[in-house]
Every structure is written in structure tokens, then in C-alpha cells.
Amino acid sequence: MEEQDLVDIEVTHDDPDDLVDSYSSGISDFPFHRQTVVANRLLAGQPDTELRSLTHVDEEEVKLLEHQVDAAHRALFEMDGKALLADEVGLGKTIEVGMILKEMHYRETDDSVLILTPAQLAKQWQGELLEKFGLEFVCNYDDEFQGFDAHNRIIASIDTAKSDRHRAMVLARDWDVLVMDEAHYVKNEETDRYELIEKLTYDYAFFLTATPIQNELTDLYNIVSLLRPGLFGSRDTFHQYFINSNQETLVNRDELQRRLGQVMIRNRREDTDIDFTDRVIDTRTFEPSEAEKELYDEVTKYVRGAYSQDSGQKLVLMLLQKEVVSSPAALEQTILKMLDEQNELTHRDELETILDKIDAIDTVTKQERLFDIVEEVRENVDMGRVIVFTQFRPTQRQVLQVLDEQGYTTHAFHGGHSSQEKEDIVDQFREEGGVLVSTDAMNEGRNLQFCNIMVNYDLPWNPMKVEQRIGRIHRIGQKREVYVFNMGLKDTIEEYVLDRLYHKIDLFQQTVGELSTILTRLEDSGRSFEDEIFERLTNADSEIDLENDFDSMAIDLEEQQDLSQKVEEFNSGVFESFDLGADDD
Template sequence: MDDEDLVDVEIAHEAPDDISDAYTSEASEFPFHRLTVVANRLSAGQPDTELRSLSSVDEEQVKLLEHQVDAAHRALFEMDGKALLADEVGLGKTIEVGMILKEMHYRETDDSVLILTPAQLAKQWQGELREKFGLDFVCNYDGEFQGFDAHDRIISSIDTAKSDRYRHSVLSRNWDVLVLDEAHYVKNEDTDRYELIDKLTYDYAFFLTATPIQNELTDLYNIVSLLRPGLFGSRETFHHYFVDNGQDTLVNRNELQQRLHQVMIRNRRAETDIDFTNREIDTRTFQPSNSERELYEAVTDYVREAYSEDRGQKLVLMMLQKEVVSSPAALKKTIRKQLDANNELTHRSELETILEKIDAIETVTKQERLFDIVEEAREHVEMGRVIVFTQFRATQQQVLESLQEQGYTTHAFHGGHSSQEKEDIVDRFREEGGVLVSTDAMSEGRNLQFCNIMVNYDLPWNPMKVEQRIGRIHRIGQKREVFVFNMALEDTIEEYVLERLYHKIDLFQQTVGELSTILTRLEDSGKGFEDEIFERLVNADSDANLENDFEAMAVDLEEQQELSEKVENFNSAVFENFDLGATDD
């Protein structure tokens, strides 16, 4: 912000039709300033462009890096509260937004805030803002969520916000602040997502994406135009001036970067002093016992038959297929619940047979092999700290009991704990060491850099969830090499997912942002990643067909990964030599 910009004024303007007018003069848009910031400046007699809330940020919760502080400052005071935060993956764009929102809250300029994210990241945003910045938001997945007109600080999936149920109430409010994560989701002006953002009314906006360009340069135009209408003129003018021969060649790059400098902040890993530690992956597959093999085959046969007769119970059947490779305890709990709830249940005899096969299992192979890993940790790692992730509470309890019988110090973490209880559990794990066995409630919004070993006891079918687990320990602030152990039973759906899909795209070396790009492309067909896995399982009429189906899915993944890499290469070309600092007057 400059001193001469103290007047609150917003001038509507038409996009210039003449190319020379559009790209040889300063943008005609004047910013709309926060009244309280202006008042503070006037009372002080000089510009107030310091981040005054920095002193209130808990350094134990978040270590602020120079590029993050700079980005927050520029977004607020040089871009007047409308900025595209386009740092490369892993540099902490969420932290930058947290600092921005903390400062606005400090200055009382955030009466209503709407944060829109992909569904799988909504709860993570909520946890990060609460724990690192003391900012409380209600999430649309919370039980207390009562609608977009009932709360002033909301985090929601963008698809919930655009739904028929909520769209009207979202659009009827004038929001002080809009935050849009993964802004490339609105790159297409013909989608409902784009239309929602275009029609929203707000004073300040912060868009986040590591890939402002996904397919073509027009993606960038669409995203920026939502933030700063008119900055690039009309779509036709933009395309004619910056793109040559169907986007095979980028022209007038310097002019493009000068325009982008008014609205976009992009930091690169190579230009920061962040040193990410190595990540070592150790995948261990085990031959199941004969009784475990019989149980797996019985459950898979039942799931295929039941799904062919009633596709409405897809979620329950998918759950059974995941539980059978997690633990007999988890599977038994679900089947017993089904039998007790419905005396007229179809396939009752098959489910009772499965229960008998569960009871016939004397030794749980994964459980025995887990001892090998935690014993290695106890011998070689400070305080023997290991985090074991499972998707199921019954599996968690079974693993905890077996570890306790072997004399290990254990800690349980799950979604049923209160916020304070979760804090206490993490503190005890830090102080006492041992093994923390957690459900995926731990995979969102927790920083556990004091531990560097984790185990995927069972494997989520959603790659994003796997990376979120790993991200608890492999993140900025981790000083040691990180070890990730994956456990799977041979010749099961778990091994197919692990070996034929995840390792094909080198999942365990990807980041959340990179995975999001790959999965977004793959799911453009409307079918989710987990749905795709399940459909291939139930429709395969032989092991050979199932293997071929997964190979085909792996090829699709590889193609999307190659496209994602091409996008990043094109982004690099567009933003090469992009001026990251403030321009001189």
C-alpha cells in the first residue's frame, strides 16, 4: 500500500479492446482498502505496513520462514488484499494464508471469512488454522455446521458450497475475505465452480495453487480474471497478445510477467533455504496364513456376489474389502453389526460362514510382522518412537493390545478424543516415546516432526490420504531422514493397489499438491479413485483379468503424471525469471 492510496474508491472499467492500450499502460483498477487499516495509518501519521500479529504467533506451533512472511506482507500491503499465492509445492502456502488471516483478525477486518477447498483438505485446513494461528473456523463436515448464513468463519469444500442446497445462501452474503485453495479447480469458465466464484461478492481474496496453468495459458487468464477483472483485458486480447500458434509459443513474456507481478506471488524451492530431509520407503509384503487366505477369498467372493445383486450397498461392501486385509477384529465388528441389525438379511449364511473363518485365525500375520519394525525402532531410534496408522478403530485396539503384551509403551489416538485429549496424547508420545497407534484422525493438521518413523499398517485406497499421513512427520522442520514402512498381504487388493498403482507413479515421493494435480485429472470423468479400484475388483472374473485391469489403471495414472509434469514444465517456462520481489518506484 502506498500513502497516496488512502482513498477508498473502486472504479468499474471495461476491458480495453485495443492491444496497445491494454498492454502499454498501467492497470485502471483502483484497490478497495480496509477502513481500519487507513484509520490506523492516519492515527500514526505514517504508513502502517507491518505485520503486527507476528509477535502473537506461537513459535512452538509454527516456524515462520522468510519467504512466507514476505508473501503475506506483499499480499496485504502491495496487492491490497487480492493475491494469487502460487508458490511451488511444499513451501507452505497454507501458512502464508494463516498469517494473512491472523493479521486481518488482529486488525478486526475479517468479520466474515469463507475458505473453499477440495473436500479432502477441508478438515486439514481447519486443524492447521486452529493449532498454528489460534483461528477457529467451523467446517461443513462438523456436526455443528448449520449453513453458510449461520456462521462467520467457514471452511467448506467448494462442491458443497456450489450445491443446490447451499448455493443461494453462499451467494447471498457479502464476504469480507474469500480464500480459494487449489485455485486451478476454477480454471474452466464453463464449470459450476467457476460460476460460483465469479458470482461471489467479497472484499479481499487469496487464491492458492502451485500450478496456475494446467492445460493452456487461458487457465491462468481465467484464474487471474476472477481476482483482478480487466488486468489482462478481454480473453481474446490476452490470447492474441501472449499466445502464438495455438500456444506452441509463448510471446511477450516480459509483459506477461509484469502484469502477473501485480497479482501473483511465486516462490520456488531452489530460491529458499529450506532443506527437506530424505524419505525412505520400505514396502513389506507377507504371505498370509492358510486361514487368512481362506478368509480373504470368502470375503471377496461375497463382496462380488452381493454387489452384483445390490449396488446400493457399495460403501458397506467396500468397507468389508478393506477390513479383511486390516484385521480380523475390524471385519468381525462390521459383520456382527450387520447380522444383529437385520434378521432378514440376504446372504446371512455367507456372513455367518465368514465369522467362522475369522474365529479360525490363530495368528495375525501383520501383527506379528509389526513387532519386527517396532523392535528395530526401539534399538536404533531415540525413545523408539513409531507412529502406526490404521483406518479402523477395531484394528487399532487389537494392535495396541498386542504391543502392550510385548511390553511396549503405547499411545492411542482417534477421532473420539477431545481436542485437549489429543494434545495430551501427543505430548505424552513426545515425552515417553514408544508406539503411537492412530486412526486417520491424526493424519490431518498435526505436526509430529519429533518422530521420523511411521507404518502404514493398512493402506488407504486414496493416495492423498497416504501422503497426508506421511506429511505428519515429513514436513518443514523435520531434521532427520524419514522412514515409511508399508505393510500388505500378498495377492490381495492391498498389494495390487500398493505395487501396481502407488509404486507405478512413485506415490511415496509425491507431495499433496502433485498428487492433487494427478488425481484431479484422473477424476475428471466423475469417478473417484477409490470407486475405480472397487469397480475393477468386483468386475474381474479371474485373477488374470484383475491384474490386467490394474495394469490398465496404472497406465492411466502414468499418463496423468506425464501430463502433470508437462504442465509444471510449462509453468516453469512462463514464470522463468519471474520477479519475486517488489518493484522499485
């Protein structure tokens, strides 16, 4: 940090004994030196280690928690502005970075800031920094974004930054501050992402991840080495000294923890005063009408036949299978589009038969049952606020229409709204109550703790998307129990996913971090969770085969869950007794 003359020790020896000796001799004078610097400043009336900008943070926008303030302070003044923020999921690492950037802005040490995130989180970062800390950043998805040399405060997806179009300019600049969210994305030193970060030039850096170790201890080595090159010596030395030959047992744990103490801050839920509310799950499956059942069977038959003839249609066919359990309206729009775009379509007769089946549906079961849930809420909850999630705009329009006809106060939220429109919609929902029907565009940085009830009208096949939906209301600041209603049609793919997969791994009680670990391990084969579901659906020759296939997938999930728990146990071994209080001796 500016004006702070702290010792920064980098170890470059290859011999393990030299490595420890060098570390020990170098660190011995470190606490005394730092205490002397701080004492001199205090005597001179210069409290440079105070977070002076916090008095300018709007308490109505963000409640600063003790562990967050402590993390920001340590990152800036004890780690010399280079820190790995590794709090467990849900403890507000973004808030910690917001405080850090606010303080640097106050001290005018942030002339150029680059924040790199996964693509889906870029807009969320932009919104939170502006709303909570008054910090304006341009995002690479904004219309006004003109390149990495045209702005001084940029939020961008890491994949955009490493692209052939932008990479040279990103590397050409000397950045004051680099922030990298989900830092485990660069755990592999053989990737373009890792190479980009390794070559970037910056003065201060703050990396965020709740899972610094995902598969093996080398993950942690790679991430930390980007922040503090040489802290662990060479990669070979690191393996020789800290990991036994089969890489399953951690050795020299105390030494590892001492070095981590220079660069990593990790708060755990049990170490904070945060009292997370309970999450209550209510899954309701309904018997479809005869017409709905015939439509489902017709679509499934078409999807299986078309996929066996042309696997290149996979995405479209997968879409049809999801839409048929969402709403006839969503399915109809896609079928009509397919017929319109391909005059010589091979399966035209089958698609027209599906349209006939749609026309035969008089009552949509899910819509009728949604009234039951909304009415329960209206009678028992203040202002009757409910968020209803669907993946499809036609479903959203249809649900809004029937709710309006029943006299409910409704609000629509989707990706077609401008940023300001989205703000206004959320404000109206907060003030007026009623039912907000949203597509998954709501996942982009919206915190809705003023509502504690949500409905999954249709279920994404990707469990992370389900948890992201729930995370809009079940987060820091939620003061009430959270109720999640899952709706599904019996004897459909939806029921299989719900009962045989999601409940099998207790999806609805998992955290994002735990889910990420499970899915990362499951998807190492190169196929996504959604691909697995679709393949099993299309390849089953009978209902019994389908049941067996999903049971098999559930067993795979349980195995991955066991592995993820072992990873967490290993993490706990690494971080056990990790000094979160930054005691200097």
C-alpha cells in the same frame, strides 16, 4: 490495504493491441507513485508497510520463514490486499495467510472474514490459525456454528457455502476478507463454485493454489479474473493474445508475466533455504497363514459374486475387500452388522462361512510382523516414537491390545475424540514416546514433526490419503530422515496395489501437487482411483487376468504421470523468470 493509495489497473479492452497499450501506459507511473506514497509515510514517521503484528507471533508455535514473510508483505502492501498465493507444494501457504490475517487483525481491518476450503481441510485451517496465530474462527462443522450471518470469522467448505441452505446468506453479506484454499477448485466458470465466488462481495481476497494451471491456461485466466476482473481483458482476447490456436504453445510470455506480477506470488522450493529431509520407504510383504489365505479367497469370491448380481452394493463390498487385508476384527464387525440388519439376506450362508473362516485364524500375520518394526525403532530411535495408521477402528483396537500386552507405551487417536482430547493425545505422545495407533482422522491438521517413523498397517486405495498420512511427519520443521514402512499380505489386492500401482508411479516420492495432477487426469472419466481398482478385481476371471488388468492400469498411470510432467513443464514456461522479488522496474 487501509490508508494505502495504490493504483489498481483494470483492463477492459477487447482488441489485443489496445489491451497491451492500455496496460503499458497505465503501469508506467505505478512504481513512481507507490515509491512516493511510501517515502511520504516514512518521512511522516508512519511505517504503514511494516508487518507489525509479527512481534506477537509465538516463535515456539511457528517459525516464520523469509519467503513466507515476504509473500505476506507483498500480498498486503504491493498487491493492495488481493493476491494469488501460488507457492509450490510444501512451502507453507497457510502460514502466509495466517500472517496476513494476523496483520489485518492487528490493524482492525478484518471485521468479517470468510475462509472457504475443501471440506476435508476446514478443521485443519481452524486448528492451524488458532495454534499458530491465536486467531479464533468458527467452522461450519462445529456444534456452535449457527449460520453465515451469526459469526464474523468463519471457515467453511466451499460446497457448504454454495448449498441451497446457505448460499443466499453468504452472498448477502459484505465480507472484509475472503480466503479461498485450493483455488483451482473454481477453475471452471460453468460451475456453482465459480458462480458463488464471482458474486461474493469482499474488500480483500487471498487465493491459494500450488497448481494454478492444471489442464490449460484458461484455468489461470478464470482464477485471476475472480481476483482482478479485467486484468487479462475478455476471455476471447486472452486466448487470442496469449495462446496459439492449438493451445499448446504460450505466446507473448513476457506480457503475461508482467500482468501476473500484479496479482500472483509464486515461490519455488529451489528459491528457498528450506532443506527437506529424505524420505526412506521400506515396503514389507508377508506370506499369510493358510487360514488367512482361505479367508481372503472366501471374501473375494463372495465380493465378486455379490457384485455381479447387485452392483448397488459396491461400497459395502469394497469395504469388505479392504477389511480382509486389514484385520479379522474389522471384517468380522462388518459381517455381523450385515447379518443383523438383513434377516432375508440372499448370501447369508456365504457370510456365515466367512465368519467360520475368521474363527479359524489363530495368529494375525501383520500383528506379528508389526512387532519386528516397532522393536527395531525402539532399539534405534530416541523414545521409540512410531505412528501406525489404519483405516479401521476394530483394527486399531486389536493392534493396541496386542501392543499393550507386549508392554509398549501406546496412544489411540481417532475421530471419536473431542478436539481437546486430540490435543492431549498428541502431547502425551510427544512427551512419553511409544506407539500412536491412529485412524485417518489424524489427517486433520496435525503436524507431528517430532516423530519421523510411520507404518501403513493397511493401505488406502486412494494415493492422496497415503501422502496425507506421510505429510503428518514429512513437512517443514522435520529435521530427520523420515522412514515409512508399508505392510502388505502377499497374493492379495494389497500387494497388487503396492507393487503394480504405487511403486509403478513412485507414489511414495511424489508430492501432493503431483499426485493431484495425476489423479485429476485419471479421474476425468468420472470414476475414482478406488473404483478402478475394485472394478478390475471383481471383473477378472483369473489370476492372470487380474495381473494383466493391473498392468494395464499401471500403464494408464504412467501416461497420466507423463501428462502431469508436461503440465509442470508448461507451468514452468509460464512462470519462468517470474519476478519473485517484486522489482518495480
